[in-house]
Amino acid sequence: MLILRYILTIACPDRVGIVAAVSGVLAAHRGNIVESSQFSDTESGRFFMRLVFDLDQATEPVLLEHFTPLAQQFEMDWHLYDRRRPPRVMVLVSKAEHCLNDLLYRHRTGALPMAITAIVSNHRELAHLADWHAIPYHHLPVTAATKPEQERRILDLVEQTRTELVVLARYMQILSPELCRALAGRAINIHHSFLPGFKGAKPYHQAYNRGVKLIGATAHYVTANLDEGPIIEQEVERVDHAHSPE
Structure with missing residues (x-):
């Protein structure tokens, strides 16, 4: 028996019985829930759920077979992830290196469990870090003239490297609406x-001018x-009049 840890994410129309149905299917296949969070958005009428659970790897195909009809019944958008497989991430940068340095350090030390498929830049300056x-x-x-072709090449790289997430780490270019649509839900700035x-x-500089x-x-x-x-996470820091924009 090989026990693996999985992550299940769910988004669906809100209704009574979703949590009971999902946890029931997991329990029936001896899935042990170790973390659970859920949220009902009253404005949109949508329900969101994230479960972390342990399961015998041999049971996964049977679980999926029984979970699929349940997902259809509740009109779920859902994804099941094996925690052993880190997400495949492409990083877009320009000249500033501090964001890339931080990501690479956390990746190397295991603090950020991800597989970096490539670093893409409109400049050569950060090639030494890669x-x-x-x-x-x-x-x-x-x-301006080559932007459509350059963005097409970015999309080609995303496909060729099987990239699942694109991170803009001080990439000082505004993505075109076409590229934004192609990467919808898969690009973070x-x-x-x-x-x-x-x-x-x-x-x-804007913040400094406003005091x-x-x-x-x-x-x-x-x-x-x-x-x-849509905002994922934020951090703040207090400053005073002695700080410059730099």
Whole structure:
């Protein structure tokens, strides 16, 4: 018997009995729930659930066979992940190296369990970091005239490397609406302001000019509306008049 840990995510129309039905199927196949969180959004009428559970690997096909009709009954969008397999991530950067450095360090130490498929940049400056970490580096320069072709090559790389998530780590290019649609729900941006305040370029300078006393950083999904995608996580830090934008 090989016990593995799985993650099950669910989104569906809200109704009575979802939690009982899901936990019942897991219990029937001797799945042991070790973590559970759920949320009912009254505005949208949607229900969201995330379960972490242990299961005998040999039981997984049978569980899926019995869970699929349940998912159809409740109109679920659902995904089952094996915790042993880290997500495949592509990182987009420009010239600033601090975000990439942090991601690479956390990846190397195991703090961020992910498989980095490639680093893509419109400049050559950070190739040495990719070389040091033995990660493929793709230099794809871009101008206004070549942007459609450059973005097509990014999508080709996403497909070729079987990338599941694209992370923009100070990638100083605005993605076209076409690329945003192609990567919908699969691209994350790290913006150095406490959104929705100070969108766009030089947010620290915007904050400094307004005299704010709290600055922040935001991770959000990328959409065609600049810095307006669904927020994933945020952090803030207090500043005072002695701090410069730099």
